[in-house]
Amino acid sequence: MLYTLLIYQAEEEVEALSAAEEEAALAEHRKLHEVTRGNGTFVAASRLVPTGAATTVRRKDGEVRLIDGPFAETKEQLLGLYILDCASLEEATGYAKMLPSVPTGCIEVRPIMYMSDPPEKR
Amino acid sequence: MASAEAIASAQEIASALKIARPKALATLIRLLGGLDPAEDALQEALARALEVWPQRGLPDNPSAWLIQTGRNKAIDQIRRRSLESAYCRAERQLASGGPPDLDLSADALRLHLRDDLLRLVFTCCHPSLSEDLQIALTLKTIAGLSVEEIARAFLLQPRAMEQRLVRAKRRLAEERVPYEVPDARALPGRLGTVLSVVYLIFNEGYKAHRAPELVRRDLCLEALRLARLLKRLYGGEPEVGGLLALILLQHSRRDARLDGAGDIVALDEQDRGLWDRQMIVEGQALVEQALRRKQPGPYQIQAAIAALHAGPETAAATDWAQIAELYGILERYQGGPVVRLNRAVAIAKAGDLAVGLAMLDDLSGQPEMQRYHHFHAARAALLAEAGDAPAALERYEAALGLAANPAEQAYLRRRIGALRKI
Structure with missing residues (x-):
């Protein structure tokens, strides 16, 4: 089953990290990459640009509009995600626990209902 | 403890x-x-x-x-x-x-936070304060730097910086500066001042080159944090996004700007593998987002120019024609010889070497340009490209006489050395 690990954390917290803290967090990501690539569960991973650069497409007053910024002002933002091919929820949450955002943020683990094949790289 | x-x-x-x-x-x-x-x-x-x-x-x-x-x-x-x-x-x-609101619940605090922060930002960057005082107060109160840190960054004694801060606060009190967000009419101008303070802080750090000045590079990060804060507070203003994008795109090159010996590496000679790709992607996304609103301004245009430099994989692939066009638009907002100089260089690089050189000839009458080593160096580079090595050497020598920064002097000496070999 495919699972996605959605990484939520306050962007402000990530911005305030010192270079050493940032490097430590990246090392934990590299470790998860290594483990999941090694056992074949890795499918994809991405880090998103901060929500300040997001554009929200939404229908309002009968008109489709583009709005700068994320769709909701929340304390924590979606910063990135992993897609892993796991045997069980337990395995997926095990990988989620390896992520550096766990102490202050949270990881939402959700099975993927449908995912198309990855296209050839453009 | x-x-x-x-x-x-x-x-x-x-x-x-x-x-x-x-x-x-x-x-x-x-x-x-x-x-x-x-x-x-x-x-x-x-x-x-x-x-x-x-x-x-x-x-x-x-x-x-x-x-x-x-x-x-x-x-x-x-x-x-x-x-x-x-x-x-x-x-x-x-x-x-x-308002008699002493409700300290998280919700109540969140409700007021945006206004509270904006009042603080606008007060620190109040026009009744000189630039020096605006910068010092902003770094102290909003960025939260200690007096010692700010003093070190501006190469001042802590006592002098302390006095500067006292002066800033006294001025605010004397002028009875109201602690408020400016009204809609005054807002564009006041927001412009806030943006320029943040950009000045960035440039102060960006100018720093050699190891003893490395602490000043932290100023770049503080400016980046301030720009992000402004983007959160004033996300709907395209110029705020433009400033954040400009800072990201310039700062993305920090590791490529200097070589191992601490010497400056020109943009077209930088190792693009050292550029911070994540900052570039974010900067480009912000430029696109801002330009979509069709309310251009100087920060957005400069950011768009920086994005054109950051995009291609090689310097040779740079779209100089579009950069020249953008400098032409920038001139409408920011007249002055420096923008004209950049436009002339872009026009020359886009293929009109003669036009670019003629524009620089026109500028050479300006005393401000005569004192500006970048002007002489740019003219020298174009003259060298046009095959006039003696004139180019003369301009490089003039630039060398004016450059105060050791990294820049070393760069100019290398250029002179290369020309003499021909």
Whole structure:
């Protein structure tokens, strides 16, 4: 089953990290990459640009509009995600626990209902 | 106070305080009715946090904790200093700093936070303060740098920087600068001042080159944080996005700008593998987002130019024609010889070498350009490209005579050496 690990954390917290803290967090990501690539569960991973650069497409007053910024002002933002091919929820949450955002943020683990094949790289 | 059983590490606490500090200060100013009492109260609260947090761990909402603690400390002090009747007066004073809202719940704080922070930003960057004072006050109160840190960054003695801050606050008091967000009519101009203060801070750090000045590079990061804060507060203003994009795109090249010996590497000779791709992607996304609104401004245009430099994989693939066009548009907002100089270079690089050189000839009458080593160096580079080595050498020598920075001098000497070999 495919699972996605959605990484939520306050962007402000990530911005305030010192270079050493940032490097430590990246090392934990590299470790998860290594483990999941090694056992074949890795499918994809991405880090998103901060929500300040997001554009929200939404229908309002009968008109489709583009709005700068994320769709909701929340304390924590979606910063990135992993897609892993796991045997069980337990395995997926095990990988989620390896992520550096766990102490202050949270990881939402959700099975993927449908995912198309990855296209050839453009 | 660090103990083996510390729950929160010093680094975690430092990061949390960095985020919480400006919010707490902004709210305390409202609650206590002034910058000075708020700073005193915050100072006490910070000291208490450093005592308590390592053992008890970070509070759920660090800024609310600082506000609560700071406010209690302020009230304690008033109590200690005076009689009960005076305390009642003080309570009234506390409330008169804003709406009588002493609700310190997280929701109530969030509700006011944006306005509190904006009032603080606009006050620090008030036009009645000179640029120096605006920068110093912004770094102290919003970025939360210590006096020593700011002094070091500006190569001043801490005492001199302290005096500068005192002067800034006195000026605000003398001019009776209201603690408020400017009204809609004044807003564009006032927001422009805020943006320019942040950009000045960035450039102050960006100018730093050699190791002794490395501390100044932290200024770039502070400017980046301030620009991000402004983007959160004023996300709908395209120029705010433009400034953030410009800072990201320029800062993305920080590791490629200097070689191993600390010498400057020209843009077209930089190792593009050293550019920070994530910053570039974010900068490009912000440029696109801002330009979509079709309210161009100088920061957006400069960011668009920076994005055109950052995009291609090789310097040779740079779209100079479009860059020249953008400099032409920038001239409408920011006249002046420096933009004209950049436009002339872009036109030359786009293929019209003669036109570019003629534009520089026109500029050479300006005393400001005669004193500007970049002008002579740019002219030299175009002359060299046109095959006029003697004239190019002469211009490089002129540039070398004017360059004050050792890294820039070394760069010019290398150019001169290369030309002599031909």
